[in-house]
Amino acid sequence: MNSILGNWAEKFRPHPDGTQLPPHHGHCLGCGPDNPHGHHLVVQRRGEEVHAVHRFSERHMGAPGIAHGGAVATVLDDLFGFLLYLTGTPAVTRQLEVRYDAPVILGTSYELAARVVRDDGRKLFVEAEMSEVGGTTVATASALFLKVDIAHFDRGAPPAPVDLD
Numbered sequence: 001m002n003s004i005l006g007n008w009a010e011k012f013r014p015h016p017d018g019t020q021l022p023p024h025h026g027h028c029l030g031c032g033p034d035n036p037h038g039h040h041l042v043v044q045r046r047g048e049e050v051h052a053v054h055r056f057s058e059r060h061m062g063a064p065g066i067a068h069g070g071a072v073a074t075v076l077d078d079l080f081g082f083l084l085y086l087t088g089t090p091a092v093t094r095q096l097e098v099r100y101d102a103p104v105i106l107g108t109s110y111e112l113a114a115r116v117v118r119d120d121g122r123k124l125f126v127e128a129e130m131s132e133v134g135g136t137t138v139a140t141a142s143a144l145f146l147k148v149d150i151a152h153f154d155r156g157a158p159p160a161p162v163d164l165d
């Protein structure tokens with residue numbers, strides 16, 4: 001098994017309401033603390049939802065001062081990945097749709113929330129939104145995740161100790 005996912009059983013243990021959820025792994029683009037290009041997303045369980053407060057930095061710029069749409073999609077997709085700690089099964093994104101309602105401004109804090117709307121066999125239908133703190137929604141997303149066996153991840157090579165710059 002890919003060593004980066006070797007502790008998945010530990011990570012999928014039940015997580016009490018209100019606790020911070022573990023990153024998918026150290027190098028994950030969305031949440032890995034060891035990825036210098038990543039978003040370092042920090043996510044909590046709140047009931048049957050996952051929540052985060054996030055600020056995009058200059059590393060994720062599209063138009064000047066505004067987050068790149070792909071960066072916004074990355075964070076929303078990764079947030080969906082935290083719902084797997086609640087459902088208890090590995091799964092991967094099969095389809096992702098993002099609606100960009102307003103520019104996401106670099107250096108501004110946004111609140112994110114995601115939930116499972118339907119769990120149907122292998123299919124997990126999920127939705128999320130990103131909003132100004134206490135205010136207007138700037139992006140919404142919906143996705144289909146498909147549950148996979150952990151062996152799915154064996155196809156990925158473990159990260160080599162290369163210079164990521």
Ligand SMILES: CCCCCCCCCCCCCC(=O)SCCNC(=O)CCNC(=O)[C@H](O)C(C)(C)COP(=O)(O)OP(=O)(O)OC[C@H]1O[C@@H](n2cnc3c(N)ncnc32)[C@H](O)[C@@H]1OP(=O)(O)O
Nearest residue numbers: 005007008011024077078081090091092093094095144146
């Ligand atoms: C320690 C931590 C552990 C970490 C683990 C988690 C890490 C998470 C990290 C999170 C990071 C963030 C997340 C990431 O970045 S995840 C990374 C990005 N995603 C991927 O790399 C996935 C690549 N795709 C695949 O590997 C395959 O396509 C998979 C395995 C997903 C499915 O290939 P497979 O051949 O097995 O399945 P299928 O295609 O026949 O479809 C199966 C069923 O689904 C239905 N269907 C298909 N499309 C749609 C659609 N659009 N609307 C409605 N239904 C649809 C289809 O009709 C069929 O239905 P039925 O006929 O059975 O009824």
